Every structure is written in C-alpha cells, then in structure tokens.
Amino acid sequence: MLNILLVIVSLLGFLPFVIFLYKRRRHDRIIDRGSKTDGVIFSITPGVRGRYGMMNENVHFYFIAPDGRQYKGLFVTAPDKCRQGDELEVYYLPENPNENTVKAKGRGVGFLIFTLVIAAAVVWMMYKVYQMTKGSTQMF
Numbered sequence: 024m025l026n027i028l029l030v031i032v033s034l035l036g037f038l039p040f041v042i043f044l045y046k047r048r049r050h051d052r053i054i055d056r057g058s059k060t061d062g063v064i065f066s067i068t069p070g071v072r073g074r075y076g077m078m079n080e081n082v083h084f085y086f087i088a089p090d091g092r093q094y095k096g097l098f099v100t101a102p103d104k105c106r107q108g109d110e111l112e113v114y115y116l117p118e119n120p121n122e123n124t125v126k127a128k129g130r131g132v133g134f135l136i137f138t139l140v141i142a143a144a145v146v147w148m149m150y151k152v153y154q155m156t157k158g159s160t161q162m163f
Contacts, residue, residue: 025156029149036145040138047131053114053124062086062096062113062125064105080105086113088120096123 062084070079082105085095096113105111115123 026153029153033146033149036142036149040135040142043131043135043138049122050124050127053116053122054126057114057116057123058089059112059114060086060088062111064107064109064111067105067107070099078102084111084113084125086115086120086123088115089117090120092120094120094123096125098125098127 063086064082064084066083068081068083070081072078079099080102082098082100083095084097085093087093094115111125113123113125
C-alpha cells in the first residue's frame with residue numbers, strides 16, 4: 024500500500040511539467056494553424072508581487088474576428104513591456120476565436136527546467152522515503 028502511495032506522489036511531481044507542455048503545445052498549435060489579426064490592449068492589471076516589487080503583469084486584449092464579433096484574451100508579461108492602447112498581433116483559431124494567443128518572445132526554457140527540477144526532487148524524496156520504510160508493513 025505504501026509503495027502505491029509513493030508512486031502516486033512521485034507521478035504528481037510531474038504535474039507542473041505536464042501542464043507546461045500542454046499549454047506550450049496549445050500555444051504552438053494556435054500559432055501554426057490559426058489566423059492572424061490585429062488586437063488592442065485594453066487593460067493591464069498587476070500580477071504576482073515579489074519581494075522586490077512587481078514580478079509580472081496581466082495584459083488583457085481584444086480583437087475583432089472576421090465574423091464581426093469581439094473576442095478577448097490575456098497574456099502575462101514582465102512589468103512595463105506593454106501600454107494600454109498598444110496594438111499587437113493576435114493569433115486565433117478561425118473555428119473557435121476564443122482560442123487565441125500572442126506570439127511569445129521566449130520559449131519558456133527556464134520554466135521547463137524548473138518543472139523538471141521539481142519533478143526530480145519529488146521522485147528523489149519519495150525514493151528516500153521508500154528506503155527509510157523498506158521492509159515496513161505499516162503505513163504510518
């Protein structure tokens with residue numbers, strides 16, 4: 024029973040990595056298969072605040088699809104990179120304009136490495152727990 028629990032917890036360590044890959048693939052799919060149009064930033068809200076100030080900002084934008092309807096989107100960026108009223112290129116899926124994105128400047132390699140370090144740390148910790156409880160039949 025304990026071994027099953029350790030395996031489950033170890034697999035949960037890979038959850039941030041899997042979520043990152045899903046979002047990255049979704050972004051790439053919209054860029055590759057989607058249509059491009061102009062959008063306008065209509066709001067910028069504070070994001071995560073760190074020890075030394077603002078870490079990022081949430082940028083809200085809208086665009087008008089060929090069907091004449093207005094759609095909204097959101098992306099996160101470093102502070103002071105965008106201003107309200109700025110225009111930007113928006114990519115969207117023509118069959119579902121709610122699926123939209125903007126082209127990312129970075130590829131997220133740093134965050135990818137961070138998620139892998141988390142996964143490795145969780146697996147290592149679960150291995151250590153397994154070593155400490157090897158031969159034990161009690162769960163706690």
